[in-house]
Amino acid sequence: MxxxxxxxxxxxxxxxxxxxxxxxxxxxxxxxxxxxxxxxxxxxxxxxxxxxxxxxxxxxxxxxxSKHVIVEAIAEDERARCLGVLDLVHGDGPLVDRLVAGALAYLDLMHRPGSRALMLEISAESLRNSAVGDLFGRNEAVVRAALAAVVAAGIETGEIAPDVDVARTLQVMFAVTDGLVLRMGLEPDLTTEAVEPHLRRIAAALLPAPTRPATP
Missing domain, CATH: 1.10.10.60 (Homeodomain-like)
Known part of the structure; x- marks a missing residue:
């Protein structure tokens, strides 16, 4: 409590x-x-x-x-930071480039003192305390919905293959990014510059361009 x-x-x-x-x-x-x-x-x-x-x-x-009101305020601040990262995703340019830029911005945020430990504590507490889980879960839902809309737009414009499972793809992308937050804390030489090309390859594999029909 x-x-x-x-x-x-x-x-x-x-x-x-x-x-x-x-x-x-x-x-x-x-x-x-x-x-x-x-x-x-x-x-x-x-x-x-x-x-x-x-x-x-x-x-x-x-x-x-109360402490709960403090937690609510932190959740609201984190939501504002998430929306700032989403600004990068809503910009111009290829979708993969924008998604990678957003992921790198998020990883940079996690380099702030205490941010990584706080994220891990929020994740653990969310499993124990549904009230905390709901607060921060709403933030993730906002981000996930915004990214889903961006990917869906990419499918509609023909930039992304139409058979991409948007929901599952975002689950994997979130898992990769959250895993990197932890791993970058354990291995300081794993910088955003070091992971950028690998993130780009992962994003391109998860969000492939449509297959062009073979030329007869």
């Missing part, structure tokens, strides 16, 4: 009263991401988040009355 109980913590320095509200909000969410990545959703108490944000419980609770 998500912990929503306030607790007093030592405060080394509160934010200046003149600081913008959005800066305070971002500071809390950054602290929560750090705590969730290090200790998991259950291990990171509101007290711990207050300490990481260097903010009093009273100040933090004015923005987020």
């Amino acid at each position: 998500l912990d929503a109980s306030p607790a007093a913590v030592p405060v080394d320095g509160d934010l200046d009263e003149a600081s913008p509200q959005e800066a305070r909000r971002a500071r809390i969410l950054d602290a929560a991401r750090t705590c969730f990545a290090e200790s998991g959703f259950h291990g990171a108490s509101m007290q711990r988040i207050c300490a990481e944000a260097r903010m009093s419980p009273g100040a933090l609770y004015r923005y987020f009355p």
